[in-house]
Amino acid sequence: MLTIKNLHATIEGKEILKGIDLEIKAGEVHAIMGPNGSGKSTLANIVAGNEAYEVTKGEIIFEGKELLEMNPEDRAREGVFLAFQYPVEIPGVSNATFLKTAINEIKKYHNQAELTPKEFLSLMKEKSKILGMEEALISRSVNVGFSGGEKKRNEILQMLMLNPKLALLDETDSGLDIDALKIVSNGVNLFKAKDNAVLVVTHYQRLLNYIQPDFVHVLYNGRIIKSGGKELALELEDKGYDWIKPELVESETVYRS
Amino acid sequence: MNEIKEKDKNPEDLSEDMKVLDDLTTSEYKWGFITDIETETVPKGLSEDVIRLISAKKHEPEWMTEWRLKSFRYWKKMEEPHWPNVQYPPIDYQDLSYYSAPRKKPLLNSLEEVDPELLKTFEKLGIPLTEQKILAGVAVDVVFDSVSVTTTFKETLKEKGIIFCSISEAIQGHPELVKKYLGSVVPYTDNYFAALNSAVFSDGSFVFIPKGVRCPMELSTYFRINASETGQFERTLIVAEEGAYVSYLEGCTAPIRDNNQLHAAVVEIVALDDAEIKYSTVQNWYPGNKEGKGGIYNFVTKRGACRGRNSKISWTQVETGSAITWKYPSCILQGDNSIGEFYSVAVTNNYQQADTGTKMIHLGKNTRSTIISKGISAGRSNNSYRGLVKIGKNADGARNFTQCDSMLMSDKCGAHTFPYIEVENESAKVEHEATTSKVGADQIFYLNQRGLATEDAINMIVNGFCKEVFNELPMEFAVEAQKLLAISLEGSVG
Numbered sequence: 001m002l003t004i005k006n007l008h009a010t011i012e013g014k015e016i017l018k019g020i021d022l023e024i025k026a027g028e029v030h031a032i033m034g035p036n037g038s039g040k041s042t043l044a045n046i047v048a049g050n051e052a053y054e055v056t057k058g059e060i061i062f063e064g065k066e067l068l069e070m071n072p073e074d075r076a077r078e079g080v081f082l083a084f085q086y087p088v089e090i091p092g093v094s095n096a097t098f099l100k101t102a103i104n105e106i107k108k109y110h111n112q113a114e115l116t117p118k119e120f121l122s123l124m125k126e127k128s129k130i131l132g133m134e135e136a137l138i139s140r141s142v143n144v145g146f147s148g149g150e151k152k153r154n155e156i157l158q159m160l161m162l163n164p165k166l167a168l169l170d171e172t173d174s175g176l177d178i179d180a181l182k183i184v185s186n187g188v189n190l191f192k193a194k195d196n197a198v199l200v201v202t203h204y205q206r207l208l209n210y211i212q213p214d215f216v217h218v219l220y221n222g223r224i225i226k227s228g229g230k231e232l233a234l235e236l237e238d239k240g241y242d243w244i245k246p247e248l249v250e251s252e253t254v255y256r257s
Numbered sequence: 258m259n260e261i262k263e264k265d266k267n268p269e270d271l272s273e274d275m276k277v278l279d280d281l282t283t284s285e286y287k288w289g290f291i292t293d294i295e296t297e298t299v300p301k302g303l304s305e306d307v308i309r310l311i312s313a314k315k316h317e318p319e320w321m322t323e324w325r326l327k328s329f330r331y332w333k334k335m336e337e338p339h340w341p342n343v344q345y346p347p348i349d350y351q352d353l354s355y356y357s358a359p360r361k362k363p364l365l366n367s368l369e370e371v372d373p374e375l376l377k378t379f380e381k382l383g384i385p386l387t388e389q390k391i392l393a394g395v396a397v398d399v400v401f402d403s404v405s406v407t408t409t410f411k412e413t414l415k416e417k418g419i420i421f422c423s424i425s426e427a428i429q430g431h432p433e434l435v436k437k438y439l440g441s442v443v444p445y446t447d448n449y450f451a452a453l454n455s456a457v458f459s460d461g462s463f464v465f466i467p468k469g470v471r472c473p474m475e476l477s478t479y480f481r482i483n484a485s486e487t488g489q490f491e492r493t494l495i496v497a498e499e500g501a502y503v504s505y506l507e508g509c510t511a512p513i514r515d516n517n518q519l520h521a522a523v524v525e526i527v528a529l530d531d532a533e534i535k536y537s538t539v540q541n542w543y544p545g546n547k548e549g550k551g552g553i554y555n556f557v558t559k560r561g562a563c564r565g566r567n568s569k570i571s572w573t574q575v576e577t578g579s580a581i582t583w584k585y586p587s588c589i590l591q592g593d594n595s596i597g598e599f600y601s602v603a604v605t606n607n608y609q610q611a612d613t614g615t616k617m618i619h620l621g622k623n624t625r626s627t628i629i630s631k632g633i634s635a636g637r638s639n640n641s642y643r644g645l646v647k648i649g650k651n652a653d654g655a656r657n658f659t660q661c662d663s664m665l666m667s668d669k670c671g672a673h674t675f676p677y678i679e680v681e682n683e684s685a686k687v688e689h690e691a692t693t694s695k696v697g698a699d700q701i702f703y704l705n706q707r708g709l710a711t712e713d714a715i716n717m718i719v720n721g722f723c724k725e726v727f728n729e730l731p732m733e734f735a736v737e738a739q740k741l742l743a744i745s746l747e748g749s750v751g
C-alpha cells in the first residue's frame with residue numbers, strides 16, 4: 001500500500017529526515033516510536049503532503065501512485081488520512097458542515113453520489129456513538145474549545161467518517177484518559193480491515209496493548225534505527241532508547257575491542 | 258498555471274497552495290458589463306441652475322427645490338473631510354454629471370412597459386424582476402443610474418397601508434410624510450457628502466410601515482450605476498410607526514469603468530415606539546481592477562433613529578465592493594429600552610480601501626447596542642474599523658458590547674481598529690473585544706488533508722469567521738453574500 005524509499009526532508013534548511021525506508025502492506029498495523037524531535041510528525045506530515053517541509057530526496061509510492069507529485073487534497077481523496085498531533089481550530093465552522101463537505105469532496109473525486117443530509121446525519125450518529133461523543137460536539141465549531149481529549153476523539157471520528165485506506169495516527173493517545181484510550185482504540189480496531197492500513201505514532205506501549213501492531217519501528221534522529229515485532233515496544237518501555245542509539249552502541253563496541 | 262509562474266516576483270515563500278490562489282486572482286468582477294441604453298444626462302457641473310434643472314425634471318414642488326438649494330449653498334461653504342484612513346486623488350465636483358436617466362420614460366405600473374434592455378440588464382444581474390421571481394415573495398425597487406425604474410408588488414403592500422415606492426414618487430404622492438421625516442435623522446448640515454446628496458439626490462426608495470403593521474415580505478432595492486462619469490446620489494427614507502416591523506435589503510453593482518465614480522448616498526431610518534427595522538446591505542460596487550484602477554468611491558451616510566421606546570434598528574452589511582468605502586451606519590438610541598445593532602463584514606482585496614464602522618449614540622435609559630465587525634483584508638488593501646460608542650448623561654443602565662475581528666490574508670494588507678468610547682453616565686457598561694488573525698497555513702493544510710481544495714478551504718475559514726454576521730442576513734441573501742465573498746477573495750492569499 002505504502003512504500004517509502006530513501007526519504008530525505010528538510011525544514012527551514014535543517015535536515016530532519018535522513019533516509020527513511022518503510023513498507024506498509026494492506027491489513028497491517030505499524031507503530032513508530034522514538035524520542036521527541038526525532039522526526040515522527042515530520043514523516044506523517046510529509047506523507048500527507050504538508051508543504052511546510054521540503055523533500056530533498058526519495059520517493060513515496062501509495063497504491064502505485066507517486067504521492068510526492070500529488071497535492072494534499074488529492075492524497076486525502078485517494079485515501080491518506082492524518083490524525084493530527086495538534087488538531088487545528090476552525091472558528092465558526094461546525095463539525096458537521098466541515099465533515100459533510102469533506103465527505104462529499106471525496107465522493108465527488110471518485111464520481112460517487114454525494115451523501116444526502118439524512119444519510120450524512122445517520123452516519124454521523126452511528127460513528128459518534130462508537131466514540132461516545134456527545135451530539136453537542138457535532139454542532140460546535142471544529143475543535144474550538146474542545147479539550148485535548150475531545151480533539152483527539154474528533155480526529156478519530158473524522159477517520160471513521162472518511163474511511164481512508166491509510167490512517168496515520170500521530171500521538172492520538174496523548175491527552176486521552178484511560179477510558180477514552182480504550183474507546184478510541186476500539187474505534188481504530190473497528191476501522192481496521194484487510195484492505196486498509198494503520199500507522200500509529202506513539203510514545204507509550206500502553207496504546208499498543210489495545211491496538212496490536214504487526215511492526216514497531218524506532219525513529220531516531222531522522223532514521224529508522226530498529227524495526228521489530230510488538231515485543232520491541234515492551235523492550236523500549238523497559239529500557240528506554242539508549243541501548244539502541246547508534247552512537248552509543250558504536251562507542252560501546254569500540255570500548256570492548 | 259503558466260501565467261502565474263511568470264508573475265510571481267517573490268516565489269521564495271509561496272507554497273504550491275499560494276500559487277494556485279495567486280492564479281485565481283485573475284478572476285474578474287462579474288457584474289461589470291455596460292448596458293447600451295439611451296439616456297438623458299444633464300451636462301457635467303454643479304450649480305444652482307443644475308439643481309433647479311434636476312428638480313424640474315422630477316416635477317418637484319417648490320419646497321423640495323428650496324431644500325435642495327439650501328443644502329447646496331451650505332455644501333459650498335464646507336470642506337471635504339480627510340480624516341478617514343483612505344487615500345484618493347482630489348475629486349473634481351464640476352467634472353461630474355449629476356443626473357442620468359433612461360430616456361424611455363419608465364412606467365411604474367407594469368413590467369411589460371420597462372425597456373427590454375433594462376430588463377435584460379437586471380436578468381444578467383440575477384435581480385428578481387420577472388413574474389416568476391416575484392412569486393418568490395420579495396418586493397423590489399430598482400434604481401438605474403438616477404431613477405427608480407420599477408417597484409414590484411406595490412398593490413399587495415398597499416392593502417396593508419404600506420408605502421414602498423421611489424423617493425421621487427413619494428415626494429409627489431406623500432409630501433406630508435417626506436416633509437416630516439426627510440432630513441430629520443441626517444440633516445443636510447451633517448457632513449460634506451450628506452449636504453451634497455441633499456442638493457442633488459436623484460432617486461432612492463421610500464418605505465412607510467403604518468402603526469401595528471408587520472411588513473409581510475422583504476423589501477428590497479437594487480441600485481445600479483450604468484452611465485459613466487455620473488455620480489449616484491440616492492436618498493432612502495424608511496419609517497416604521499408604532500409597533501411596525503420591516504426587513505429591508507439593499508444591493509448594488511456597477512459596470513467596469515476605468516475612471517472612478519462617486520456614489521454618495523444618504524439613508525435615514527426612523528423607528529417609533531416598539532417598532533423594528535432590519536436593514537441589510539450587500540454592497541458590491543465595482544472595486545477597481547487588480548492594479549487599483551477605476552472603481553466606485555462609496556461615501557455614504559446611513560443613520561437610524563430609535564425615537565420610540567423599545568424600538569430596535571439593526572444594520573447588517575456585507576461590503577465587498579467599491580474602490581473606497583467610507584461609511585458608518587449608526588443608531589441614535591433615543592427611546593428608553595431601545596436597541597441598536599451593527600453587524601458588518603467588510604472585505605478588501607487588491608488596492609481597495611475601507612474605513613467603515615458605526616456610531617451608537619445612547620441617549621435613552623436602558624438602551625443597548627451590539628457591534629460585531631469582521632474585517633477581512635487581502636492583497637494590498639487597507640481595512641479600518643472606526644466606531645464610536647457614546648453614552649449620554651441620561652442613559653442610565655446603557656450597555657454596549659463591541660467585538661472587532663480582523664483577518665489578514667496577505668503580508669501586504671493592513672487592518673486597523675479605531676474604537677472611540679465616550680461615557681458620561683456612571684451606570685453604563687461598555688465592553689470592547691478585538692482580535693486579529695491570519696488565515697494560517699496550518700488551517701488550510703488541515704482542510705486540505707480532509708479533501709478540500711485550497712480555495713474551498715479558504716472560503717470555509719472565511720465563512721466561519723463571518724458567521725455571526727451572516728446569521729443576521731435573510732436566508733437567500735446570506736447565500737448570496739457567501740458566494741460574493743468567495744468571488745471577492747479568489748486568489749487572495751499570499
Ligand SMILES: Nc1ncnc2c1ncn2[C@@H]1O[C@H](COP(=O)(O)OP(=O)(O)OP(=O)(O)O)[C@@H](O)[C@H]1O
Nearest residue numbers: 011012016034035036037038039040041042043085
Ligand atoms: N516549523 C519548524 N521549524 C523549525 N523546526 C521544525 C519545524 N517543525 C519541526 N521542526 C523540527 O523538526 C524536528 C522533528 O520534529 P517532529 O515534530 O517531526 O518530531 P516528533 O518526532 O514528532 O517529536 P514529538 O515526539 O515531540 O512529537 C524537531 O527538531 C523540530 O524542532
Ligand SMILES: [Mg+2]
Nearest residue numbers: 040041042085
Ligand atoms: Mg510529533
